[in-house]
Amino acid sequence: MIRRRAFLFAAIAVIALITPASEAYGAPINEVGIDYYDQCLIETGWELSTCGGQFYSGGTSSGAKYKNEWKDRCDGTGYSSKWYQWNGSSWVLLSGYPGIDPGCS
Numbered sequence: 001m002i003r004r005r006a007f008l009f010a011a012i013a014v015i016a017l018i019t020p021a022s023e024a025y026g027a028p029i030n031e032v033g034i035d036y037y038d039q040c041l042i043e044t045g046w047e048l049s050t051c052g053g054q055f056y057s058g059g060t061s062s063g064a065k066y067k068n069e070w071k072d073r074c075d076g077t078g079y080s081s082k083w084y085q086w087n088g089s090s091w092v093l094l095s096g097y098p099g100i101d102p103g104c105s
Contacts, residue, residue, distance in 0.1 A: 020053040028053060036064035040104035066098050067091060 019088030028051050031090040036045040036059065051074035061067070071082040083098055 027051065028074060030073055033070050033072075034061075035070075037066040037068070038059040038063070039065045039101040041066065041100050054075045079091065 028049065031051045032049045034047045035043055038044050043056070044061065044064055045061045047055070047057040047061075049055050055056060064069075065086055067084045067086075068081060069084065070079065072079045083096065085093040085094055
């Protein structure tokens with residue numbers, strides 16, 4: 001009985017190791033991105049999770065005043081976008097596209 005359980009456990013472990021993650025968990029539903037901007041709405045950084053399961057990033061989110069989080073459905077049937085503003089301690093959802101600070105030209 002103990003040998004049977006040990007064999008079953010070993011077989012399950014081998015199957016788990018050779019099964020690709022995409023088959024085990026399914027493909028992503030959305031491509032998801034976050035773009036970070038300064039007070040003049042100049043992009044300072046970005047993050048992207050693709051429909052293929054890859055993750056990319058560049059620039060920096062440090063010091064960003066605004067961020068835009070967006071989702072694009074992998075099947076091409078929808079897109080959504082939300083803007084946030086940093087208030088010094090957390091990101092606050094905005095009702096729409098932020099205005100550019102008066103000091104920017």
